[in-house]
Amino acid sequence: MTQLMRCVEIARPGGPEVLVPASREVPVPEAGEVRIAVAFAGVNRPDALQRAGAYDPPPGASDLPGLECAGRIDAVGPGVTDLAVGDAVCALLPGGGYAQYAVMPAAHCLPVPQGMGMKDAACLPETFFTVWSNVFQRGGLAAGEVLLVHGGSSGIGTTAIQLARAMGARVFATAGTAEKCAACERLGAERAINYREEDFVAVLKAAGGADVILDMVGGDYIPRNLEALAMEGRLVQIAFLGGPKASVDFAPMMMKRQTITGSTLRPQSVLAKARIAESLRSHVWPLLEAGSVAPVIHRTFPMEEAAGAHALMEEGSHIGKIVLDMGAGPAA
Missing domain, CATH: 3.40.50.720 (NAD(P)-binding Rossmann-like Domain)
Known part of the structure; x- marks a missing residue:
């Protein structure tokens, strides 16, 4: 039986109203990839550019918006040895974050900092x-x-x-x-x-x-x-x-x-982004775990209200990050 997930699609290029709830098949991780059951996803300006038709995803990436998320790994692809099902991670994505499940290179995952919740962790990767x-x-x-x-x-x-x-x-x-x-x-x-x-x-x-x-x-x-x-x-x-x-x-x-x-981040190679991830783990994750640095969250929206999240971001009155609650779990 095909497993479905809830997600947010871009119906056509346009304003926030073109973001619509939908169902899709749960993606399967390939070699070197992991799949996350997404708890929260960060909302970023590149998402709005993609929605408007001005920022196409790189070849092979999901056409769903969303460049960062946090959740627990629920599947690993061939060759992944340093992450396991159940690990709490946040991840940089090439796309696909506005969904209950997302796949990404294992090397682009970082552990949720000790003492930090999933919602805060979802704000970390892209920024x-x-x-x-x-x-x-x-x-x-x-x-x-x-x-x-x-x-x-x-x-x-x-x-x-x-x-x-x-x-x-x-x-x-x-x-x-x-x-x-x-x-x-x-x-x-x-x-x-x-x-x-x-x-x-x-x-x-x-x-x-x-x-x-x-x-x-x-x-x-x-x-x-x-x-x-x-x-x-x-x-x-x-x-x-x-x-x-x-x-x-x-x-x-x-x-x-x-x-x-x-620079722009999204088009960079898997290896280039993996090197940034490793540097963050060494130099920045200790600051997050010590509480010296912390994400600033303005507001959280349910996944079904992604259009409202984009409207708020483009209106520009927010301070810090806007987050989507993805409610990880299968739709069927």
Whole structure:
């Protein structure tokens, strides 16, 4: 008898309303993969891009949205020896998280940190993989340096603020309301800048410049970011909410010996993401287990209300992460 699961499909490219509950066959893990009975799934902006038809899943990945989840392993594929049925894990997914069961490479799973529940753990993979690989591995942020985080109240932003502070950096952040700025400062930013009222370039210049800037805005922020960077500063681009194009005078960049870099996580190879996972396990998981860093959750929605979760994310009033309760278990 075919086992079915509940899931959320993208009926057609469009707004949040195109997310619809559905039933599908439970996926089967292949060699090197595991299957998780999903308890909770994180909601992220790439999910909304995929829903809108602007971010196709990589070849071979599920067409269901969802890039991170937490739950218990309920099946392992051939060749998996370091994980077993019943293990509590959170995982980075190539897709398929908005479902009661999801498969992923075993190497992209991390243990649920000791003392942490499944809901919090579901918030970890996408944001922590992204922040760690971009701010620390690509951007090279070091203790004593200054990090500027744009979108400081987002899931990425709240993670970056906490990790940078835990690693001994000074943190500045931008946000669009007084409430969001206050939240950034409670998390460890020494100065949160309301971008509707202040010029972040002037604030950072007065502080001596940023050594690393984590930006998801792009557009006209790109030349302003370069202006706000210190000598030898690094601009790390992870998204383009304001557009991917800008007019830039590169002469000051050369004079200040600045670096522009960036990455997207989803298209990277299985091995590349496995290496990020191992680095997180060594350097970041102890911080989570010690309580030095923790996910910030704004609201949880039942799986059937995924459209409402996306509408809230795109409306932009949330602080931290939005989570779906997937209610792991078969539909039939």
